[in-house]
Amino acid sequence: MPNPSPKAVFVFSVFSVLNQIVQMELRSLDGSSDASPSKKARSSMQQELMTWRIISLLLIGAVIGLSVALGVIYTTHKDLEESEALAASRRDSCPATGIPGASGSSKPGPSPFSAADPHPLEDLYPSETQDIFHALMSNASLQLTPYDDAALSDNFIWAMELDQPAKFDVLNWRDGNNQPKPIRFARVVIFHGAWAVPEVVEYRVGPLPVSASNFRVWPVRHVPWIMRPMTVQEYDLLEGIITDAFGQLATICTESFGGTYDEEALTWTDSSPRGYNRTERHTWVWAMHNVDGAPYLLPTGLELMIDHTDVDPSNWFVKSVAYNLQAYDTIAELIDQYNNNASFVKINFPAPTDPYYLIEQSKPTRQNAQHASPRHVNPGGQRFTVNGPQVEYLGWKFLITSSFRSGISFSDISFLNETIVYELSQQAAAATYSGRPAAQSASQYDDSGWGMGAAAQPLIRGVACPETGVFADVFMWWNSGNISHFQGAVCIFEKDLGTPIASHFNKGNDGLDFATGIHSTALVVRFISTVYNYDYVLTYTFFLDGSMDVDMSATGYMQAGRWADANDNQFGTRVQDQVMGxxxxxxxxFKVDLDIAGTANTVDSIGVAYDTFPENPFLPPSKLAKKLTHNLIATEMASKMRLNPSNPHLITVINTDEPNAWGVSRGYKFHLHSQANSLQTPALEWWPAFSWLENSFVATKRKESEHRSVEHFYDMNAPDVPLVRFLDFVEDDESILQEDLVLWVNVGSIHIPSAEDIPLTTIAGQGIGFTLRPFNYFDAAKLEDLRQRIYIAYNPARPSVGLVEVDTAKASECFQSTPDYSFSGSNLYGDH
Ligand SMILES: [Cu+2]
Known part of the structure; x- marks a missing residue:
């Protein structure tokens, strides 16, 4: 119970004194009534005098009480004014709060690194990319054309990013073994359309910073032309063919959909893979209503397959056209059937007049919806720092890096000065569809093959990034003539979880003894990748006890199909008129390169099952009891595991040479938050490129040559013969006992859409990911060095009374009620 204020004590004291006087008088009256009958004959005057004395005392007491009460009201009001002024003055002097408009900043602070002295794992600086660009452009042997001027038949730079230095070199430098800082190199992807046999080649370029006179460039990967990633140039060529085809179909489009492509009533999108092997390259595209915001929800049922296998684009052609689930070899054949076949079933699907697919409509009619929602505050100042790519938070320290392939990654994550994870990076995001139209049956994506990293978006303040969040920018050079500046693509904030990280109510023999708990907060790093229709919300959370969590929740528009009739219901759900999910x-x-108490690690898969213990006299007659089985996994093949709740195994990564104080190997454990394993099978044509889907969890011995589990920019174009087949990492079956390990983790969900996916898929309860938790890593939970605890002693007889430690910071003092909601809305190509 809080201590009473001095004013409350004074008021209480005055009324106590008055009460005592009255009680004394009443006792004296009672005493007279106990007197003998002879004394009852005393005059009534004496009794009246006593009555008046009591009334007078009560009146005096009332006057004093009222005066005191008025004084209290006045002084309380005055105190309120003073405390408001104090709060305002404190607000003016709030330390770096991270609250826009307060004295904090929503931007990262100064970086400890620079282009002149970078961290070896840091992203390329814009200035480094400019130096590389100019050096390569002036290299006569490459004969490069600037991207914006290039045709597909030219040589041009498509992408560049850091070429990861060897881990051995980074650790030797980091750990102070008198080794020099690793030299940085870039990986540059160049299209050689001008070569007699065109190719895409990945080059290593450096050392950085390069100058026109001092750099080397040498090829490290050759990609067959047929597996080239899509470019602006190739899409422009497809656009010509599509425009021509839709032009021929204008009458059908007007009659079926109420408008044409030329009139901009229709638009299109495309799917992948573009064929299954290295002999074919074709793309299915489909017409959608060109409505504001949500064409992906309104496919029309008109689809084209364009063959772009030939090296010469003049030989590309429409290989198939589909209308209302019927495929035709030529456009002319479709037109003929449409006009002349009496049994031809025509679509009647104009753009809906009810804009159900728009989300800006606001109808705050729900009770209390007119009030502002809760907000985050940093009442005592921001407790984390963001300095360039380096983030620190209550013992955590890491670098944020990025790749155009799949987004942000984390390097050298340490907790309390010990590295836990050398690299945490999302690798792939399969989204494989089912349905009758080509738009669905041919859509078997890995969204990393669509540039998931370069699909970064500026996060919305107040939606994906709270008012206390610090925005960080990302720079990537991808599919463009210059580096792209993704403003505010990363949000970093400390989150109030509104829950205890640990708490307890202790009941002693004589009632409640004490109550205690630690308020849970965590650092969140968020990145959203909007791959066409879908928004992947990736949230990385760093908890106070050394745990960390990875979560992906998908939102955005579905890639809907056209609902033709009830036969479609086996592939999804009708969600609007002629629209299905x-x-x-x-x-x-995910790639998780764990380093637990060093790089020598082992996977211990701990199983739990019933066994029989006949010798135990305390067991029931069945003699059954659950027991643990520790399985130190010896080889890569043996580490393959699929999540199976009916046969539970706890996956831990331990260092068997590093025991904690209790002789138990220090380790971390994985909790997978996964709703489904993949249903893909080796019978599928694209399986080799998707073989990473086979398991929930695999451990491999770390190799520089096994940097990424997928290369879907290339392999989505010939998945049957991919450049990287993940299971090759595993099938050489090397020993993984006390080795530097990489854990490849899959988590998934099956999305059976419902009407509530309109207009936007909602996130609640759909997250998938995993948590890494200390598992005998410490000698006890690492919480004693935190302040944000409350301890309330109820039993004063306990020796612990007086140990009351309360997080007393007042939230209101540093809260800015009108945060800055400015939104750049830009991921500016060429802005650097
Ligand atoms: Cu989905």
């Missing part, structure tokens, strides 16, 4: 899955692949 098609069955698909979301499976994500």
């Amino acid at each position: 098609n069955l698909h899955d979301h499976i994500l692949n």
Whole structure:
């Protein structure tokens, strides 16, 4: 119970004194009534005098009480004014709060690194990319054309990013073994359309910073032309063919959909893979209503397959056209059937007049919806720092890096000065669809093959990034003539979880003894990748006890299908008139390069099952009891595991040479938050490129040559013969006992859409990911060095009374009620 204020004590004291006087008088009256009958004959005057004395005392007491009360009201009001002024003055002097408009900043602070002295794992600086660009452009042997001027038949730079230095070199430098800082190199992807046999080649370029006179460039990967990633140049060529085809179909489009492509009533999108092997390259595209915001929800049922296998684009052609689930070899054949076949079933699907697909409509009619929602505050100042790519938070320290392939990654994550994870990076995001139209049956994506990293978006303040969040920018050079500046693509904030990280109510023999708990907060790093229709919300959370969590929740517009009739219901759900949500899955692949108490690590898969213990006299007659089985996994193949709740195994990564104080190997454990394993099978044509889907969890011995589990920019174009087949990492079956390990983790969900996916898929309860938790890593939970605890002693007889430690910071003092909601809305190509 809080201590009473001095004013409350004074008021209480005055009334106590008055009460005592009255009680004394009443006792004297009672005493007279106990007197003998002879004394009852005393005059009534004496009794009246006593009555008046009591009334007078009560009146005096009332006057004093009222005066005191008025004084209290006045002084309380005055105190309120003073405390408001004090709060305002404190607010003016709030330390770096991270609250826009307060004295903090929503931007990162100064970086400890620079282009002149970078961290070896840091992203390329814009200035480094400019130096590389100019050096390569002036290299006569490459004969490069600037991207914006290049045709597909030219040589041009498509992408560049850091070429990861060897881990051995980074650790030797980091750990102070008198080794020099690793030299940085870039990986540059160049299209060689001008070569007699065109190729895409990945080059290593450096050392950085390069100058025109001092750099080397040498090829490290050759990609067959047929597996080239899509470019602006190739899309422009497809656009010509599509425009021509839709032009021929204008009458059908007007009659079926109420408008044409030329009139901009229709638009289109495309799917992948573009064929299954290295002999074909074709793309299915489909017409959608060109409505504001949500064409992906309104596919029309008109689809084209364009063959762009030939090296010469003049030989590309429409290989198939589909209308209302019927495929025709030529456009002319479709037109003929449409006009002349009496049994031809025509679509009647104009753009809906009810804009159900728009989300800006606001109708705050729900009770209390007119009030502002809760907000985050940093009442005592921001407790984390963001200095360039380096983030620190209550013992945590890491670098944020990025890749155009799949987004942000984390390097050298340490907790209390010990590295836990050398690299945490999302690798792939499968989204494989099912349905009758080509738009669904041919859509078997890995969204990393669509540039998931370069699909970064500026986060919305107040939606994906709270008012206390610090925005960080990301720079990537991808599919463009210059580096792109993704403003505010990363949000970093400390989150109030509104829950205890630990708490307890202790009941002693004589009632409640004490209550205690630690308020849970955590640092969040968020990145959203909007791959066409879908928004992957990736949230990385760093908890106070050394745990960390990875979560992906998908939102955005579905890639809907056209609902033709009840036969479609086996592939999804009808969600609007002629619109269906098609069955698909979301499976994500993460690379986790754990270093637990050093780089020599072992996977201990701990099983739990019933066994018989006949010698135990305390067991029931069955003699059954659950027991643990520790399985130190010896080889890569043996580490393959699929999540199976009916046969539970706890996956831990331990260092068997590093025991904690109790002789138990220090380790971390994985909790997978996964709703489904992949249903893909080796019978599928694209399986080799998707073989990473086979398991929930695999451990491999770390190799520089096994940097990424997928290369879907290339392999989505010939998945049957991919450049990287993940299972090759595993099938050489090397020993993984006390080795430097990489854990490849898959988590997934099956999305059976429902009407509530309109207009936007909502996130609640759909997250998939995993948690890494200390598992005998410490000698006890690492919480004693935190302040944000409350301890309330109820039993004063306990020796612990007086140990009351309360998080007393007042939230209101540093809260800015009108945060800055400015939004750049830009991921500016060429802005650097
Ligand atoms: Cu989905």
